[in-house]
Amino acid sequence: MTDLAQLSNVLGAWYDFRDLNNLQRLITEWIAEWGPDWLASIVTGVLGALGILAVIGPTLLILIWVERKVISRFQQRYGPNRVGPKGLLQPVADAVKLILKEQLAPRAADKLIFFLPPVLIFVPGILIWGVLPFGPRMSVADLNVGVLFLLAVSGTAVLVIFMAGWSSNNKYALFGAMRAVAMSISYEVPMVLALLTLVVFSGTMSVNGIVEWQQQEDVIFILLFPLSAIAFFFAASAELNRTPADISEAESEIVAGYHTEYSGMRFGLFYAVELGNTLVVSGFIATFFLGGWWLWGLDQWVPSWIILLVKTGAVYFLLIWTRGTLPRLRIDQLMSFCWKALVPATLLFVVVAFVERTLLISEGWDTTVALPIMAVFNIALTLGAIMLFARVARPAPLRRPARIRMAGTEIGGLRAARQVASRTEEPQFQVGGD
Amino acid sequence: MDNVLEQYGHLGILLIFAAVFPSIPLIASWAMFKFGLRPRLPNAIKSDTYECGVETEGPTWVQFNFRYYLVALIFVLFDVEVIFLFPLAVALDSVVVTGLVAALIFIAVLFLGLVYEWRRQALEWR
Numbered sequence: 001m002t003d004l005a006q007l008s009n010v011l012g013a014w015y016d017f018r019d020l021n022n023l024q025r026l027i028t029e030w031i032a033e034w035g036p037d038w039l040a041s042i043v044t045g046v047l048g049a050l051g052i053l054a055v056i057g058p059t060l061l062i063l064i065w066v067e068r069k070v071i072s073r074f075q076q077r078y079g080p081n082r083v084g085p086k087g088l089l090q091p092v093a094d095a096v097k098l099i100l101k102e103q104l105a106p107r108a109a110d111k112l113i114f115f116l117p118p119v120l121i122f123v124p125g126i127l128i129w130g131v132l133p134f135g136p137r138m139s140v141a142d143l144n145v146g147v148l149f150l151l152a153v154s155g156t157a158v159l160v161i162f163m164a165g166w167s168s169n170n171k172y173a174l175f176g177a178m179r180a181v182a183m184s185i186s187y188e189v190p191m192v193l194a195l196l197t198l199v200v201f202s203g204t205m206s207v208n209g210i211v212e213w214q215q216q217e218d219v220i221f222i223l224l225f226p227l228s229a230i231a232f233f234f235a236a237s238a239e240l241n242r243t244p245a246d247i248s249e250a251e252s253e254i255v256a257g258y259h260t261e262y263s264g265m266r267f268g269l270f271y272a273v274e275l276g277n278t279l280v281v282s283g284f285i286a287t288f289f290l291g292g293w294w295l296w297g298l299d300q301w302v303p304s305w306i307i308l309l310v311k312t313g314a315v316y317f318l319l320i321w322t323r324g325t326l327p328r329l330r331i332d333q334l335m336s337f338c339w340k341a342l343v344p345a346t347l348l349f350v351v352v353a354f355v356e357r358t359l360l361i362s363e364g365w366d367t368t369v370a371l372p373i374m375a376v377f378n379i380a381l382t383l384g385a386i387m388l389f390a391r392v393a394r395p396a397p398l399r400r401p402a403r404i405r406m407a408g409t410e411i412g413g414l415r416a417a418r419q420v421a422s423r424t425e426e427p428q429f430q431v432g433g434d
Numbered sequence: 435m436d437n438v439l440e441q442y443g444h445l446g447i448l449l450i451f452a453a454v455f456p457s458i459p460l461i462a463s464w465a466m467f468k469f470g471l472r473p474r475l476p477n478a479i480k481s482d483t484y485e486c487g488v489e490t491e492g493p494t495w496v497q498f499n500f501r502y503y504l505v506a507l508i509f510v511l512f513d514v515e516v517i518f519l520f521p522l523a524v525a526l527d528s529v530v531v532t533g534l535v536a537a538l539i540f541i542a543v544l545f546l547g548l549v550y551e552w553r554r555q556a557l558e559w560r
Contacts, residue, residue: 041437041440041443041444042443042447044444045443045444045446045447045448046447046451048444048447048448049444049447049448049450049451049452050451052448052451053451053455056455057455095459098459098463099459099462099463099466099472100463100466100471100472101463101472102472102473102474102475103463103474104476104480104481105476105481106481106482106483106484107478107481107482107483108483108490108494118456118460119453119456119457119460120453121456122452122453122455122456123449123452123453125452126448126451126452126455127445127448127449127452129448130444130445130448140444140445140448141441141442141444141445141448142441143438143441143442143445144438147520148517148520149445166495168483169483169494169495170483170484170485170490170494171485171490171494172484172485174494174495174498178498178499178502181502181506182501182502182505182506185505185506185509185513186505186509188509188513189509189512189513189516192513192516192517193516196516196519196520196523199520199523199524200519200523200526203523203524203526203527204524205520205523205524255484255486260484261483261484264463265459265460265462265463266460268459269456269459269460273456331559332558332559335505335557335559336557336558336559339508339548339551339552339557340552340557343512343548344545344548347541347544347545347548350519350541351538351541354523354526354534354537354538354541355534357526358526358530358531358533358534361526361527361530362530362531
């Protein structure tokens, strides 16, 4: 029995959209009145999972439209504009078409491993949503090792990609999978190092703790560690197999890479997971480097998850932008950029982070003074590193091709032929001679 | 909030949902087949291995280029070593200067390894 006061209390908390934790606490308390403890935990967990899926499902459909529309604008075309107003219903039409399409499986494929990847590839992409904080302490699982969890789970996607490529028993698929594995694991190293700088500086491995540190110190990490942000951005776009680094599904080389043999809805899942992963990665970039749900006090007035959503959208647009403007890199360029540029640079910044953090702790400096100085120093160091890279990696100047010399051959048109005919000595080469 | 195991339990629930979610369109597709709306007419040509219209030559599962394994080896070395820095980074508050020295020595060794690989041309993609 709930009386009126309790009901208004419930409604008041319900309407406080700023913090969904209120809702969770209410449900927990309500269940604790009549049920066992584990039920409350399971119900909140299920609600959190459903909430995340309710975010992912519709966003995937919208993102298909957004991605195609924005890319087409970059390429000076209209993009989808037939189905529905402004082509908004295009993703629905695509989904219906893919569901109704025949699903082929090659005779030579390893059947069990062939059928698993379209489902399994979604798992890491959805699982890392669990540690993304939508607000203060507002995530499905507020782990104290959130960064490690993120790295570990996102690393398993490589395994699924390799399963898809290997089981297809197709040479293009195998090449694509091999390239994807080599590139993903290579770019994992600068990614880990870039996150390590943040962990060193904020002194916590919790994703939420990193955001709280930024809130506490009134600074966003992209100002303190711009090179880590750049490295993480590029490494993430490589892990996502998006265009500056999409050698694993390079259309002009290896058809569609590891999902060459997948058709119908199975292909649709591979297509969708790329967009979903891009979204969650831009969410993590926004969280780690742009302050996440926090925006200089605005989070007191606007629901924190709207702030996160706006930042995520901005990063997502940046990812589409790089996809729309940059050409695809060769595999040797990608690998050497990773190992010879990103890894040493991020390693340098790990050292910088360690030293600066130790100075902050041991000297007890005032952070309002020390952090801007460190930010300026780090930005200068980043610019220096980029300029050094630009100087070292500058392509060799184009050489004028050497003039073609004709040494006594019959090639070269009528004039050359006359010259040859007027010669007294025998030409060195004869065509069709005996 | 405070119970660590509860957080991992939530992740477990999320894991189950993450596996069910992508199955829904596949099940829908299968249902469409059951209702007779989706074709399933495999034939010898269709279920052949796709190779741009050419018949595929030889087995696919052969020994692959060595450089991919080299990259994997270097990755394992680096990733495992870097992971050791995470606990040190979190505990830096309590082991201030000693921790810094340890971290610097560790990173120096790591960097030496990178320089060695670079000099031995293990990082070249040939």
